[in-house]
Amino acid sequence: MQTFNTIILGTGGQGQITLLQILAKSAMMMGLDVKTSELHGLSQRGGSVEVHIRFGKQAYSPLIKQGGANLVIAQEIQETLKGCYFSSKEKTQFIINDFLVPIPGQKIIEKKYILKTIQNFSKKTILIPAQDICQKELGSGITAGVFLIALASYKKTIPLKPELIKKALKEVLAKKYLKINLDTFKLAQKYSR
Amino acid sequence: MESEILKNKGQKAFLLGNEAIVRGALESGVRFVSTYPGTPASEIGNIFYKIAPKQGVYFEFSTNEKVAMEAAAGASFSGLRSLVAMKNFGLNVASDFFYPLIYSGVPKGMVIVVADDPSCWSSAQSEDNSRWHDLKAKIPTLEPSAPQECKNFVKIAFDLSEKYNIPVMIRETTRVSHQSAPVILGEIKKGRNKARFKKNPKKFSTMPPRVFEMKKELLEKIKNVQDIAERSHLNFALNQNLKSKKIGSIVSGIGYLYLLEAMENLKIKIPILKLGFFYPLAEKKIKNFIKNLNEILVVEELDPILEKEVERLAKDVNPKLKIHGKNLLPEIGELKPEYVTLALSKILKVKPDFNYHNHLKNFQKITLPQRRPQLCPGCPYHIVFSTIKRLAPKDAIFGGEIGCYMLAAYPPYEMQDYLYCMGSDISIAHGIKKATKNKQKVIAFVGDSSFFHAGIPALINAVFNNSNPLIVILNNSTTAMTGHQPHPGNMGIKIENIVKACGVKNIKMIDQANIKEFTSVVKKFLEKDEVSVIIATGSCLFKKKKQ
Numbered sequence: 104m105q106t107f108n109t110i111i112l113g114t115g116g117q118g119q120i121t122l123l124q125i126l127a128k129s130a131m132m133m134g135l136d137v138k139t140s141e142l143h144g145l146s147q148r149g150g151s152v153e154v155h156i157r158f159g160k161q162a163y164s165p166l167i168k169q170g171g172a173n174l175v176i177a178q179e180i181q182e183t184l185k186g187c188y189f190s191s192k193e194k195t196q197f198i199i200n201d202f203l204v205p206i207p208g209q210k211i212i213e214k215k216y217i218l219k220t221i222q223n224f225s226k227k228t229i230l231i232p233a234q235d236i237c238q239k240e241l242g243s244g245i246t247a248g249v250f251l252i253a254l255a256s257y258k259k260t261i262p263l264k265p266e267l268i269k270k271a272l273k274e275v276l277a278k279k280y281l282k283i284n285l286d287t288f289k290l291a292q293k294y295s296r
Numbered sequence: 297m298e299s300e301i302l303k304n305k306g307q308k309a310f311l312l313g314n315e316a317i318v319r320g321a322l323e324s325g326v327r328f329v330s331t332y333p334g335t336p337a338s339e340i341g342n343i344f345y346k347i348a349p350k351q352g353v354y355f356e357f358s359t360n361e362k363v364a365m366e367a368a369a370g371a372s373f374s375g376l377r378s379l380v381a382m383k384n385f386g387l388n389v390a391s392d393f394f395y396p397l398i399y400s401g402v403p404k405g406m407v408i409v410v411a412d413d414p415s416c417w418s419s420a421q422s423e424d425n426s427r428w429h430d431l432k433a434k435i436p437t438l439e440p441s442a443p444q445e446c447k448n449f450v451k452i453a454f455d456l457s458e459k460y461n462i463p464v465m466i467r468e469t470t471r472v473s474h475q476s477a478p479v480i481l482g483e484i485k486k487g488r489n490k491a492r493f494k495k496n497p498k499k500f501s502t503m504p505p506r507v508f509e510m511k512k513e514l515l516e517k518i519k520n521v522q523d524i525a526e527r528s529h530l531n532f533a534l535n536q537n538l539k540s541k542k543i544g545s546i547v548s549g550i551g552y553l554y555l556l557e558a559m560e561n562l563k564i565k566i567p568i569l570k571l572g573f574f575y576p577l578a579e580k581k582i583k584n585f586i587k588n589l590n591e592i593l594v595v596e597e598l599d600p601i602l603e604k605e606v607e608r609l610a611k612d613v614n615p616k617l618k619i620h621g622k623n624l625l626p627e628i629g630e631l632k633p634e635y636v637t638l639a640l641s642k643i644l645k646v647k648p649d650f651n652y653h654n655h656l657k658n659f660q661k662i663t664l665p666q667r668r669p670q671l672c673p674g675c676p677y678h679i680v681f682s683t684i685k686r687l688a689p690k691d692a693i694f695g696g697e698i699g700c701y702m703l704a705a706y707p708p709y710e711m712q713d714y715l716y717c718m719g720s721d722i723s724i725a726h727g728i729k730k731a732t733k734n735k736q737k738v739i740a741f742v743g744d745s746s747f748f749h750a751g752i753p754a755l756i757n758a759v760f761n762n763s764n765p766l767i768v769i770l771n772n773s774t775t776a777m778t779g780h781q782p783h784p785g786n787m788g789i790k791i792e793n794i795v796k797a798c799g800v801k802n803i804k805m806i807d808q809a810n811i812k813e814f815t816s817v818v819k820k821f822l823e824k825d826e827v828s829v830i831i832a833t834g835s836c837l838f839k840k841k842k843q
Binding site: 114115123124127128131136137138139140141142143149150151163164165166167168169170171181182184185187188191206207208209212216220223224275 | 297308310312417442471474475476477478550553554556557560561632633634637650652655656658659662663664665666667668669670672707708
């Protein structure tokens, strides 16, 4: 399998590292080589977080190269733009959480600008209010990130099957969080149709 | 994750570089581990803090890196395998002890892990390169590229250290310590736990003339370790059997992975010499590798140190060799796979696999969100900074240093007129006060953990030499910035008692939320002729949550 490159973007506290572990575990269960990288300074204090995950027959670099991403998952809409560095019209799909975390003292970057800009860097884009969906249907937006990777899996945007990722969830997450995450998968399945 | 790190022998675990270092130490029978928190090395201490007791390992967060290194050395002097971990700036702090320690050596394995931070992801002070310390101190240094190597190299480092009675360094960079990959595990060993310090002043006392003998012994040790490096599988050549091999590459650390990636991107292979030993350098191996090449690309992060060494060695065996390195790769910031790909495509005169230049140009046109870290919502420091900003005269100088409070450098506060290493805010404030003959007010901010780390001598100096800055010690009862590690204050050592004992007369403890008291005390203390100290107390929100 050719190396599949995913970037996950968001702000501190949105659980990127957990998503990374879930995807890495899934790929390892398929017997694939995996490399991941965490890029963050002071993420807990509201900074941006960017994580890279690469899996396939062999993955050398822990960083995805410029234009090399197959998939960009953005957990916050403005952060999506940073994904353009790693994206190209030929190979990159975007899955974006239609969710805004404003930056104090800064003008909000308009959704229209974001969607227009990524057109030049994206083969296909899915914009979905994952946060609101999870909040409404599960009573908490905390699993929005898992919703996005589940959606990617059901839509075959990421070459990891839903059943496999669900198995990985059990290994990575504490027992008490398992149910809400499995419910999130059901929800994502519904929205993937 | 601790459960991953502690999996059984033969299993594959998915580990961060720093987690693999921990596992490597456990497989080496480490018995004493010390550290002062500093990212990108923090995870090593955080993990040992959780797992050490069950593994029969002694672990401590020491008050600073110098103390941590000295403590680990004491354990090694007494016969235990020890490991000390720190970030780059930590080695600067520890260097006073580090240099003579390499002279005397250690009787039992001692490994020093240092994590550099190219691109300053978690560093304020400078884009440091610890390799210069390695050369100056003459410490055998291994540079892993990936988690599996992190684990393996720690084991090799312990054996090497014990065989030659010399501490061995593992030098990481951010992309090695914060990279995860599957790691095949070995067996966790219970190391020797019986310790006894055997008196031998000849070994541990550096007084001249003994110190010159020690230097001689060190040079001999390094010669022996260099012989090991020449034979070691940690330094290996790849693609030696290619038909055309006029262009090659020498690489160490994370650059190795980017070089492999670059060859795959360009669908081309060149001979590579991968160096696991940074010091001492396998000079014969390098000479042998470069002697028949026309051109070479040296891939390393930050300064061109290997590049200069290759230049020197080429003079002997291949003076016409064209050496590339920092002419094509950046000296500032961490390497990226595309940088190495582009450098290689240039030398090989092949078309890059992607139009990187155009793509970058297009990307640079985009308006990006600038999400700076900031004090957490609800952090009591907000009250401290807004109150002091309101009260301080317009030309007051605000001194800062390393900790959460440095985030007050950003709007709306902009209250860090200078910012260097831990403890420096107080000493610089003292210097300014003396130089300006008391014409400007100086308010210096220092955190609780920083105060224990390096603030105390600076405070004593201000009292001893009689100046009058206002020092605000922000006491949130934890080392918050690096992930809430405990510090001496959590063990009942009271900052106010230390401040009093330093001879400070104007001292007040105020709750960080008490605006009224802050207002009156700041006003009063700014007019004092001697040093004054406000200890602003209030727990970090996240620490409260964890309890």
